[in-house]
Amino acid sequence: MKPNVIDKIVKNDLCIGCGVCAGVCPQRILKIQDNKYGEYVPYETQVCSSHCGLCLEVCPFNSDENETHMGAKIYGSIEGMKYLSKTGYYLGSYAGYSNDFRQSSASGGMTTWLLTELLKEDIIDYVICPISQKDSEKLFSFEVLSEENSVKAASGSVYYPVEMSEVIRRIQEIPGRYVITGLPCFIKALRLAARKNRKLRERIVFTVGLVCGQMKSKNYTKYIAALAGNNELNKIQNVYYRGKSPDKPATNYYYQFIDEHGSQNKIFWNEGVSETWVNRWFTPNSCNYCDDVFAELADVTFMDAWIPEYSKNSQGTNLVLVRSPKVLDIIQKGIEKAEINISKISVEKVIKSQAGVIEFKRKQLSYRLYLTKQKRLKAPEKRVNASKDIRILKKREIKLKEKMQEESKQLFLRCYQNNTLDIKTFRAGMHPYVKQMRQLRLLGKFALPIQIIKKINKLGERKNK
Template sequence: MKPNVIDEIVKNDLCIGCGTCAGICPQKILKIQDNEYGEYIPYEVQVCDSRCGLCLEVCPFNNNENETQMGAKIYGSTEGMKYLPETGYYLDSYVGYSNEFRQSSASGGMATWLLAKLLKEGIVDYVICPTPQKNPDKLFSFEITSDENSVKAASGSVYYPVEMSEVIQKIIEVPGRYAVTGLPCFIKALRLASQKNRKLRERIVFTIGLVCGQMKSKNYTKYIAALAGNKDLNKIQNVYYRGKSPEKPASNFYFQSTDEHGSQHKIFWNEGVSEAWVNRWFTPNACNYCDDVFAELADVTLMDAWLPEYSRDSRGTNLIITRSSFIDKLLSNEIKNEKINIQEIPIRKVIQSQIGVIDIKRTQLSYRLHLAEKNGLSVPEKRVKAVNDIGIFKKKEVRVKSKAQKESKEIFIVNYKNDGLDIKSFRNEMYPHIKKCRTLGRIRTLMLPIRMIKKMKNKLKEGL
């Protein structure tokens, strides 16, 4: 009998909670639930007798084919396709925004525009994307919609766990053409599942990927809400993660929660959200072993334009990478459309915009793999090799943030009582990690001029 996803992935703390295994299980004995850390994981409702191994074959954190190998099969023969190690396969890259959806979206609104366009033009019958639920226990879930207004209502980034088991079963049951949005690991899981299931392969006609630095648990949202002033976290009905303020740059967005009485609490990125995000609090362990920055198996990938010439604009701007000839043609034909404002941008600028995520998922990952190997941990094979020498500062950063990541989950549980979080006690217990991370931040700031000088010297040498 073959091993299953519980034995190999869940027990080794490598599950990202995408739900693909439960969605495709032929016996339907896998169900998805959240654990004490607010992370989704599968469990068996009855003992698996068949041990067919299908659940493991569709897991994005099992040792299946990597993104480069899969990308070559999906996109390698497409005319005009190019390849870079950072981005995977790509046709073209664009920068811009949707005039209609820009303000209501996390960045430039191009994801919402594209999904609405696909529905409006009858190119797809259904769109699958994370949708608000007004349920404190499940604030968001993947939903299937054929309505443009529902797509518009779902616009905005979601830093909250969602899982695909139910929508995968619906795709298998209900004929139609589907467009699915997802993070890199979710898109890979869908691609793996499509290899095993003809209906998924035929019915999922477009995948829309999002650049992802890390996922967050349900407890992350509870922590930020408590930090913003929410006392009863069980009464939250709605959260918005990327609010825009005209007087602030796009990077200093705000989190806002609304309770059952309509009371709202708001907190900006620079007021405490960044501390939890940057230092990887409430991040699933699986995220430590992801090397896909640009959702390499998606037909089109969207992200924030974190470049100096765009990030100061509070309204937000998108960068886009295309891999589907159809999507690329659709975008290029819309360049002169007054409803959207897009233009081509060099792929190197796109890579530059995500340099921080690339560092985390490539350079820092290599050291994480070294530590896992050293400690005898079971981790997936990645395209980067285990490396010990990434620099003293980076090694320290990885170790400090890894410890804070683990401790944040445990300390939250201790201080979460009666549907509320004792913020003061939580932060007191986290203070040793906060102090170390702040020290690392100061060192990074001091090192910046040194790095700039080195770059200038290298450019001068190249010019000689």
């Protein structure tokens, strides 16, 4: 009898809640719902009787086939395709923005521009992406859109759980040409599902990826809302995660929360959002085992231009990695029509823009895999091997982040009652970890010059010999 995703993925806390398993389940017995931490996971509405194993075959955290192999099959034979282990396959790399969508979008608005262009040019019939829902318990969900205005309304980054089970079923039921936006693990799940399901294979004609450092739970949004001054968290109807201010660099964006009476609360990245993000509070455990930075299986990947020449501009700029010749062609036409202001950029700069995410998802992943083995816990197959070969201060930082990740989830539950978060108690509980992290970073600042001096001394000794 084959196990299913509940036995193998959910029980090992390796589920990101993409919903693809539930979307393809032939018995329709898998449903997606929140766990107590505000993360989506599947559950069985009745006992699985067929044990077909399809749910496991589409799960990105079960598949033994990595993005490099899958990418080779999808893109490897396309003329002009290049490959780097950090980025996966790519045809071209760009930096720029859309003139129309930049202001209302997360970065440069290139994603919204491409999605609307695909609709306008009759290349697709439907866009599937997350859109705001005005429901405090489900602020966003994946929807099927066919109007340019709705696609524009969906622009912005969603740092909130969204799942694909319903839209996957809808694609199977209603014929058409679909494009779907997704984080790297979601795109991998779609690619795995398309292998098994002819309708998905034929109808999903484009996949649009977003670079991803980590996902966040619903409780993350509640915490940041409380930090921004919202007392009644059940009354929040709308969140915008990427507000831009003309007097601030793109990196210091703000979150905006709107409640049912229309009152608004704002909080900037440097007012406590960055502490929560960088220290990985409220991040699902599955993100600790992710090695795909650039959504390697998507036809095109968009990201923020986190390099000094662009990030100082408050309006936001995209970097883009293209894998599909058709998308390359659409971008070329967009340049000719002067709808987008975009130019080629070296792939090295694209890699540099995500240096922190690459370090976390590759180098530090080796040590996390080593720790997981030590604890005799299950981890998915990855492209890096388990290793403890990393600097001592980094080891301590990785362990401390894992502790904070877990503690933030548990402490939230202890501090949350009647739709209100006791923010003081929560922050006091997290404070010792924050303090330790500050000390570690300070030590790191001193350790680097000492290492350099040691290296110079060694070189000197060798010369003298």
